[in-house]
Amino acid sequence: MMQDQKSKSNPDEWVELNMGPQHPSTHGVLRLKLKLDGEIVKDVEPIIGYLHRNAEKICELDYYCDAMMYFDRMDYVAAMNMEVGYLEAAEKLLGIPPPERAQWIRVVMAELSRIAAHLVWAGAYGLDLGMLTPFFYCFVEREKILDIFVEVSGSRQQVNYMSIGGVYQDFNDKIIAKIEAFLDQFPGKLEDIYKAFINNDIFISRTKGIGILEPEVAIDYGVTGPMLRASGIPYDIRKEEPYLVYDKINFDIPISHKKDNLARFIVRFEEMRQSVKIVKQAIKQIPEGPYFNPKSKKSLMIRLRGEGEYYARTESPKGEFGVYLVGDGGVKPYRIHVRSPSFKNLSVLPVLARDTMVADMVAISGTIDLVFGEVDR
């Protein structure tokens, strides 16, 4: 019966619906052109660019150290991970490796930021599905992480904490006590939030078996991050090509073979648990020593020169975040290009959403975890 209707439907009679850029479920400024046959989505065309700020080009007009703040504003819910990504490339290009202590501090901060980003995602996904309450429980926990960020950097979201050759401020006892206090109470709260979703039959019926992403399709489209791991491929830069000190830390890469929305949800929650594990290990192992490479004194920062080209990949909460950096020997980078995971992940939405219902389309686009600062740059 359903099949009959599908074959009968005439493309000329499809309704074209414009979803976004000002729409409650499009997470910022995504615009989707939908072709609808009744409630069934026949075609999706994502239209992006409403938050384009030309960040890569602006970075090329500025000194190496100033590019940091544009990276903060790319994936603005996980600014620390963006900074790690840029510095991986910039420090190699400029030949200023960060000292051991700074690397451990960066790992702690990046993982806290990953938890914060996934919490934002979980809350927003609840809103997409019509659950109003878990959002606030997620944000209360995120707020505690932002408090730690304020303590170390003085800023909540656009932290600008790390800098070439180290970090802006050393860890002191107060910061470590704050992080430990957070780690003590967070796993319990995380389980509460997890149960609020997973023990709910309607939530399961909205996510299970919907938005199936085959691993071959995912690889074809360049999907990375939790979306790829939920399709059963254990690909994580932290294990594949360890940067910072991830090779000295014991953690697992959560994967799922279910390939659907629910799998992506579970993988992201498992990643938060793993991040807690990483931070717990890292906070104990931070060595004594300088937190800043003396070669990059603050007064010399704008005179740093680099030559050559580097491509650094890091694992941001959304997936593989790559930074391609070319220096021509001057004080400003010659070329910066960013491989943003959200953008690549978004490209698979038309495949996932074809022949689903409008409600499922929203549920699927929620699991992609789009942050438009990063898609449009």
Next chain:
Amino acid sequence: MNVLTHLAQFFSPLGHYISYILAYLFETIFFIIFVMVVLVMMIYLFRKYMARLQLRIGPNRVGKFGLLQLIADSMKLVGKETILPKNRDDLPYKVAPVLVFLGLVLAFALLPYGDFFYIGSLTITHSGVSVILLFAAIAIMPVGELLAGVSSSNKYAVMGALRGVAKDVSFEIPMMISVLALVMMASGRTSSPLNLESLVSTQFIPYGIPEVIGLFVFFIAMVARASYSPFDMAESDSELVSGHSTEYTGMRFGLFYMGMFGSIFLGSMMVSLLYLGGYNGPFSSDAGFIYLLIKTMILVLISFTIWLSLPRIRIDKFVNMGWKYLLPISIINLIIAGFLTLGVGVL
């Protein structure tokens, strides 16, 4: 003694006819004030309760405990500029919110409220077929929503209206059948089972105890009628912006908004009247209105908790649920009610 006779007595120096005309007038005014107070109170309660559940504080700036916030908000709504869509169908567009609100107020006017100490019975309408009238009044509201969706010439609104129709069709038949079971049970004890007052006063044991299935079906139907989560597919904000009320602004939108909160209260009150014994209480029958309010408020809080904690169900799954599960079990419930009334004769 009821409100009307009290008022007529008060105005009696003016003569028989004039006193009754004035009494009717003032009863209407009191009733409308009651409905308005209920709506404002519901919205305030919802915001405070939602804030408590969500680890927030809620309105607390305007007036003590933010009590005047809702008055300020409604003032703002009245004062807002009315933006009309260009391609609207003018008459239905303007009539729709009024229809929704009218259905709500009519339904409130038909409910029996029980006694309240000195005043006596608070019931306004004394009709032999008030059950039928009540459901007829409730059935006006979806008409308003459909008109709003179709007339505002917006694709989201049309889709919301279509979903709303699909939803209404699939839950209203089970709802009516479960009420029919109640009428059947009441017919053994009273000569006018279609009168809400006699339906309530025959509940020596609340009908919710022998009619658990009916209570379940009717409560689900009332959740769907008020269309909040999990059954808010028609105005789901993450998919259809806000469904049929997308193109409305100002007080017209306010009427839809109040219609929604009003129907939560109305649904809770109908469940407590039909299934939980209504204004029958343990001690004095004078406090009937208080008992009714207590039962209603408990149900309202349960509704809010459901609203705030459950995600939205998909429209096709809801329609499936309505036709494949709710309808058969409401028919089974009807058969059980028949046995309880005639075959066994216990109740």
